[in-house]
Amino acid sequence: MSEAHVFPVPQDAAANAHIDSTRYKEMYARSIADPEGFWGEHGKRIDWIKPYSQVKDVSYDPHDVHIRWFHDGTLNVAANCLDRHLETRGDQTAIIWEGDDPSVDARITYRDLYERVGRLGNAMRDMGVKKGDRVCIYMPMVPEAAVAMLACARIGAVHSIVFGGFSPDSLANRIQDSECVMVITADEGLRGGRGVPLKANTDKALESCPSVKHVIVVKRTGADVPMKKGRDHWYDAATAGQPVDCPAEEMNAEDPLFILYTSGSTGKPKGVLHTSGGYLVYTAMTHEYVFDYKDGEIYWCTADVGWVTGHSYIVYGPLANGATTLMFEGVPNYPTTSRFWEVVDKHKVNIFYTAPTAIRALMRDGEDPVKKTSRESLRILGSVGEPINPEAWMWFYNVVGDGRCPIVDTWWQTETGGILISPLPGATDLKPGSATLPFFGVCPVVVDNEGKELEGATEGNLCIAQSWPGQMRTVYGDHERFVQTYFTTYKGYYFTGDGCRRDEDGYYWITGRVDDVINVSGHRMGTAEVESALVAHPKVSEAAVVGFPHDIKGQGIYAYVTLVAGEKETEELRKELVKWVRQEIGPIASPDIIQWAPGLPKTRSGKIMRRILRKIAENDFGSLGDTSTLADPSVVDDLIDNRPS
Numbered sequence: 255m256s257e258a259h260v261f262p263v264p265q266d267a268a269a270n271a272h273i274d275s276t277r278y279k280e281m282y283a284r285s286i287a288d289p290e291g292f293w294g295e296h297g298k299r300i301d302w303i304k305p306y307s308q309v310k311d312v313s314y315d316p317h318d319v320h321i322r323w324f325h326d327g328t329l330n331v332a333a334n335c336l337d338r339h340l341e342t343r344g345d346q347t348a349i350i351w352e353g354d355d356p357s358v359d360a361r362i363t364y365r366d367l368y369e370r371v372g373r374l375g376n377a378m379r380d381m382g383v384k385k386g387d388r389v390c391i392y393m394p395m396v397p398e399a400a401v402a403m404l405a406c407a408r409i410g411a412v413h414s415i416v417f418g419g420f421s422p423d424s425l426a427n428r429i430q431d432s433e434c435v436m437v438i439t440a441d442e443g444l445r446g447g448r449g450v451p452l453k454a455n456t457d458k459a460l461e462s463c464p465s466v467k468h469v470i471v472v473k474r475t476g477a478d479v480p481m482k483k484g485r486d487h488w489y490d491a492a493t494a495g496q497p498v499d500c501p502a503e504e505m506n507a508e509d510p511l512f513i514l515y516t517s518g519s520t521g522k523p524k525g526v527l528h529t530s531g532g533y534l535v536y537t538a539m540t541h542e543y544v545f546d547y548k549d550g551e552i553y554w555c556t557a558d559v560g561w562v563t564g565h566s567y568i569v570y571g572p573l574a575n576g577a578t579t580l581m582f583e584g585v586p587n588y589p590t591t592s593r594f595w596e597v598v599d600k601h602k603v604n605i606f607y608t609a610p611t612a613i614r615a616l617m618r619d620g621e622d623p624v625k626k627t628s629r630e631s632l633r634i635l636g637s638v639g640e641p642i643n644p645e646a647w648m649w650f651y652n653v654v655g656d657g658r659c660p661i662v663d664t665w666w667q668t669e670t671g672g673i674l675i676s677p678l679p680g681a682t683d684l685k686p687g688s689a690t691l692p693f694f695g696v697c698p699v700v701v702d703n704e705g706k707e708l709e710g711a712t713e714g715n716l717c718i719a720q721s722w723p724g725q726m727r728t729v730y731g732d733h734e735r736f737v738q739t740y741f742t743t744y745k746g747y748y749f750t751g752d753g754c755r756r757d758e759d760g761y762y763w764i765t766g767r768v769d770d771v772i773n774v775s776g777h778r779m780g781t782a783e784v785e786s787a788l789v790a791h792p793k794v795s796e797a798a799v800v801g802f803p804h805d806i807k808g809q810g811i812y813a814y815v816t817l818v819a820g821e822k823e824t825e826e827l828r829k830e831l832v833k834w835v836r837q838e839i840g841p842i843a844s845p846d847i848i849q850w851a852p853g854l855p856k857t858r859s860g861k862i863m864r865r866i867l868r869k870i871a872e873n874d875f876g877s878l879g880d881t882s883t884l885a886d887p888s889v890v891d892d893l894i895d896n897r898p899s
């Protein structure tokens with residue numbers, strides 16, 4: 255190992271882990287040399303109704319992109335997460351729910367979860383929801399969110415979860431795109447002691463969503479919300495009289511399991527489509543090996559089910575493995591910044607998986623809020639969502655983990671379904687800031703801008719050369735966009751949109767997005783989406799949005815705004831525009847900085863030179879590069895002179 259900071263696998267971790275370094279090397283080599291044999295074997299970790307005889311049928315050829323795994327097998331995902339555990343662990347806790355208020359929590363056994371899912375599945379069927387129908391879930395972090403996902407899976411409906419922080423408009427767009435027939439929501443969410451008006455937002459969204467016939471509403475806070483007769487049903491009333499057994503739909507491995515909208519570099523968010531068999535095999539297997547999950551352990555992923563991390567590593571992976579998974583409704587700093595660690599102690603959490611932005615925010619408060627808790631139950635720590643800077647890594651390792659818990663820095667994407675590059679706790683020596691090595695079956699490739707594969711220690715664009723079972727299958731309703739986005743930039747590869755460095759030990763260091771996607775507190779935003787929200791304001795004529803380095807959020811949102819002629823650049827309007835974007839997209843899209851830009855740097859053909867705008871946003875005026883091709887080079891000086899400090 256060449257780098258100064260290397261943390262070797264602890265002896266006891268290696269001895270007791272599912273995978274040690276010898277086994278990793280053997281299994282990895284086999285997974286690449288013989289993917290059919292490898293996945294043919296590991297596909298058996300889940301229960302199939304009709305076993306598959308075919309393992310892999312994949313083409314990355316832009317003329318014929320198709321991705322199929324286990325495609326003559328049939329199964330039911332919910333039955334894999336519930337029914338098959340009943341005999342051996344029916345009374346084991348499946349979900350520990352920790353409410354926003356520290357005095358509120360609940361434990362749900364596998365049998366209880368099976369029954370709740372059955373009741374809701376039956377209620378949904380009674381309302382006419384059938385196999386293949388899309389159902390939107392717009393929920394707070396309550397157990398009913400997981401119940402709703404599994405009930406969809408049970409009856410073969412395709413869920414589309416929309417994060418509770420999205421606005422009515424964003425919700426409406428997503429519902430319309432996939433023509434959902436039902437929305438499952440709550441009266442209100444509760445985060446950090448504050449209500450989130452989910453039902454009110456749903457009502458507003460549904461004014462423009464004729465496909466939705468029924469709304470099921472979980473009572474969370476008891477807020478007074480209007481219920482529309484014939485359309486809206488209280489969850490408790492709808493499920494109360496239903497039988498607990500709900501026959502599981504027999505699904506093909508390639509039948510859709512869910513759609514999840516995510517931002518791209520252009521246009522509106524894409525409906526990333528994941529299917530049933532390969533996704534479940536991949537999330538279950540990565541959950542077991544990456545977190546070295548052992549029977550009986552308490553596992554906590556702090557994500558929201560509105561993001562892919564919640565799908566794969568709060569619900570599907572852990573429940574397929576019969577794990578005990580903790581669902582947290584609240585936020586890291588409520589009531590105090592000790593909350594995470596108090597929850598760890600309260601529920602004796604063994605494996606803790608969170609995001610760098612949370613770690614950085616908590617670091618600001620110093621060690622005391624951490625050190626006054628025990629955390630002795632912790633064994634493994636995990637990080638996801640954005641690059642973790644070595645300083646945050648060291649704090650996580652030393653302060654949170656007391657220097658004894660390996661950190662798995664897991665790199666993956668909504669599109670990948672599960673973790674692709676990550677250490678395995680018993681196998682991989684750690685380097686702070688590196689996602690380290692590929693998971694089984696994953697073949698990372700670094701290419702230059704012309705698509706030439708680079709060898710050895712190098713830096714470039716990260717692609718993946720072979721399919722893995724958890725890969726997305728298409729963009730819902732727009733296969734051409736799927737092909738264009740991921741398979742045309744670099745022929746023969748899946749293009750991730752990330753840049754990366756590979757060091758002399760073959761370790762991968764993700765350097766961030768190389769496209770117009772930014773990562774704000776681990777939330778993915780398309781700059782184009784924020785721009786179109788801004789220009790929708792009557793006083794804005796043009797807008798250009800870029801990311802800039804932000805101490806806590808990783809990246810912040812920097813917007814250059816040109817007003818329509820005659821409008822005044824006032825502080826009041828600045829505030830109004832921030833509020834406007836929050837309303838259009840949601841709070842996560844709030845611009846951190848708005849700079850008035852009487853002109854934007856454009857080429858003579860009218861293309862905005864974002865490279866220059868990024869540099870100005872980064873306060874890096876020394877390396878603006880060639881500005882001579884600009885239609886009006888003087889706008890650059892003006893932007894520099896007027897950059898808000």
Ligand code: WT7
Nearest residue numbers: 563638639640641663664665666667668764778
């Ligand atoms: C983008 C995907 C994967 C679930 C959460 C985000 C960035 C993610 C890491 C990591 C460096 C990371 C990448 C990726 N990212 N994990 N461990 N190290 N970067 O899913 O919203 O689809 O975003 O998040 O840039 O492309 P997502």
